[in-house]
Amino acid sequence: MSLTRHLGKGRDLARTAGDHAADMFAPLALIGRGLRHHADWAKARWAATPKDRRGPTLFLLAAAAVGIFLLPHGPLFTVAALMASAAWAGRRPKTPSAPVPDAGDLKLTALYTALTPYLAGPDDLSPLYSLDGQYKNAFADWQFDGEGRLTALEIAYPAYFTDTEPAARARIEQVVQGKAGRAREYRFDWDEESNRLRITALAPLTADIAAQPFVTSPGEIVLGFTDTAGSRRTIPVRQAGVTVQQPPVVWRTGPRSAEPHLLVLGAPGSGTSSLLRSIALQALPTGDLVVIDGAGTGEHACLVNRPGVHTVETSLRGAHAAIEWVAKETERRLIVLNAARHTGATPPEDATRPLWLLLDHPTELSELAHAEGHPDPQDLLEIPLRHGRAARVTVVFAEDIEARERISPTVRATTRAKVVLGSAGQEAVAAALGTAVDIAPAALTPLGRGYARIGAAAPVRLQVPATPDPLDEEAPAHLREAVIALLPHRDTRTEAAAAPAAPPIPPVPPVPAAAPTVGPAEPVEVGAGDPGAIEPTKDAPAVRPRPAW
Numbered sequence: 380m381s382l383t384r385h386l387g388k389g390r391d392l393a394r395t396a397g398d399h400a401a402d403m404f405a406p407l408a409l410i411g412r413g414l415r416h417h418a419d420w421a422k423a424r425w426a427a428t429p430k431d432r433r434g435p436t437l438f439l440l441a442a443a444a445v446g447i448f449l450l451p452h453g454p455l456f457t458v459a460a461l462m463a464s465a466a467w468a469g470r471r472p473k474t475p476s477a478p479v480p481d482a483g484d485l486k487l488t489a490l491y492t493a494l495t496p497y498l499a500g501p502d503d504l505s506p507l508y509s510l511d512g513q514y515k516n517a518f519a520d521w522q523f524d525g526e527g528r529l530t531a532l533e534i535a536y537p538a539y540f541t542d543t544e545p546a547a548r549a550r551i552e553q554v555v556q557g558k559a560g561r562a563r564e565y566r567f568d569w570d571e572e573s574n575r576l577r578i579t580a581l582a583p584l585t586a587d588i589a590a591q592p593f594v595t596s597p598g599e600i601v602l603g604f605t606d607t608a609g610s611r612r613t614i615p616v617r618q619a620g621v622t623v624q625q626p627p628v629v630w631r632t633g634p635r636s637a638e639p640h641l642l643v644l645g646a647p648g649s650g651t652s653s654l655l656r657s658i659a660l661q662a663l664p665t666g667d668l669v670v671i672d673g674a675g676t677g678e679h680a681c682l683v684n685r686p687g688v689h690t691v692e693t694s695l696r697g698a699h700a701a702i703e704w705v706a707k708e709t710e711r712r713l714i715v716l717n718a719a720r721h722t723g724a725t726p727p728e729d730a731t732r733p734l735w736l737l738l739d740h741p742t743e744l745s746e747l748a749h750a751e752g753h754p755d756p757q758d759l760l761e762i763p764l765r766h767g768r769a770a771r772v773t774v775v776f777a778e779d780i781e782a783r784e785r786i787s788p789t790v791r792a793t794t795r796a797k798v799v800l801g802s803a804g805q806e807a808v809a810a811a812l813g814t815a816v817d818i819a820p821a822a823l824t825p826l827g828r829g830y831a832r833i834g835a836a837a838p839v840r841l842q843v844p845a846t847p848d849p850l851d852e853e854a855p856a857h858l859r860e861a862v863i864a865l866l867p868h869r870d871t872r873t874e875a876a877a878a879p880a881a882p883p884i885p886p887v888p889p890v891p892a893a894a895p896t897v898g899p900a901e902p903v904e905v906g907a908g909d910p911g912a913i914e915p916t917k918d919a920p921a922v923r924p925r926p927a928w
């Protein structure tokens with residue numbers, strides 16, 4: 380027999396002996412515990428007895444002991460009685476099982492208590508909310524998910540609560556979100572008629588959809604994706620290697636659209652440039668582009684020299700010239716289309732091919748123009764914005780939400796499709812969309828997340844597809860590849876091999892000043908020889924197409 384087996388057997392024997400000993404000595408331990416208990420009791424009584432009564436007490440005890448001793452079998456009965464009482468007193472007290480507090484109960488109580496200062500009325504004789512009230516009087520239909528998080532709740536509130544005031548509502552929504560968890564978005568459905576508020580925690584929108592060709596009709600642009608309540612249809616989307624159906628937020632453009640122009644506002648770094656890039660990639664297969672990069676960060680350099688891209692401007696002078704050209708092109712198209720309508724002829728393709736003017740942070744150029752005493756480029760947008768619908772000219776204006784006041788009234792009035800990205804605060808979002816949003820955002824807003832409002836429809840949640848700058852080396856490679864795959868190329872992909880040897884710095888982008896016909900291949904020096912021409916004072920060099928792929 381091996382040593383290990385010997386040791387194992389010895390261990391088993393010792394364990395068994397220990398168990399037996401414990402069983403055997405259990406009554407003794409019980410009685411010992413009881414005797415200790417009695418001794419403690421006796422000591423406590425003795426300490427509590429006043430000194431002048433201790434002598435008589437001792438005397439009585441001694442008399443009792445003598446009496447017992449004299450009784451037949453007295454000492455035996457006394458010892459038996461002492462042992463029995465010690466055994467009784469030595470029982471382990473049963474630990475009273477503390478009632479396990481119900482987590483949902485605690486949460487609802489906390490929410491009720493937090494809402495009480497806002498919903499209680501001092502003169503209410505039978506208040507729904509009071510400090511000693513019960514949440515069950517005011518709450519109904521609560522639901523928790525598997526992790527114990529509140530997912531749905533209906534609360535009643537007194538009729539005197541000012542539920543028509545956005546500030547009063549916002550206070551309640553903040554309290555609810557604080558107690559139910561700020562990590563999720565909540566929909567607040569205020570039923571003013573019956574004084575009830577329904578709260579629903581919303582599942583997070585999917586954030587892993589990359590740029591790709593979307594299945595849409597001509598003129599439709601997928602701004603992003605929403606929840607099933609926010610869209611009436613779904614489209615097939617490649618997501619994590621499989622094709623799934625997702626509800627898109629679709630913006631219809633063109634002559635029949637009631638919202639022919641788009642205003643995108645966002646907190647810094649929230650993804651407005653990415654949304655502009657996503658729109659450009661969807662517009663390019665069927666239309667032409669003029670891009671103004673007001674911040675001059677080269678975010679849209681990947682579009683330079685692409686077929687269909689007239690120009691990508693970063694300077695004040697270039698932007699001014701490009702927008703002026705778009706305005707004149709709008710007028711030219713209107714004349715051509717009117718003439719075709721009068722004669723009943725089919726309008727020429729150069730008047731019907733969609734033309735897109737994409738402006739990224741243009742108010743920075745406006746500021747520069749004001750500082751230098753030049754005309755504001757935004758003023759030139761009047762014609763494309765007012766007449767663009769008939770002329771198939773679409774304007775997309777993306778700006779920092781904090782610069783909203785610097786956006787011209789014409790732009791604000793004519794851009795009826797609106798997107799707000801990032802966490803900008805409920806009031807700013809409501810002002811930007813032109814209506815209050817009944818959804819409270821989560822504390823951490825993912826990139827490209829926000830709200831879209833097309834015309835007078837209710838705002839919907841929006842997640843923009845990830846469309847990073849392909850020249851941004853910090854963006855994930857597979858997302859950049861997806862963008863590159865959508866960029867149109869002049870001939871073949873062999874340009875990548877040819878370009879690195881001598882990357883061409885394009886000249887000042889060709890923007891015809893007053894060209895009667897449109898054509899990206901017709902470079903016309905804007906402002907040349909014009910005494911009122913704007914000098915390129917902004918330090919923004921011409922965008923260099925960097926062939927990083």
Ligand SMILES: Nc1ncnc2c1ncn2[C@@H]1O[C@H](COP(=O)(O)OP(=O)(O)OP(=O)(O)O)[C@@H](O)[C@H]1O
Nearest residue numbers: 647648649650651652653826827843844845847854
């Ligand atoms: N939908 C998205 N999914 C994933 N990443 C995104 C998304 N949108 C933007 N990003 C990333 O967030 C960063 C900022 O995006 P972007 O430059 O588009 O924001 P912006 O609002 O234009 O910023 P700025 O205010 O600086 O102009 C980039 O790294 C971009 O790749």
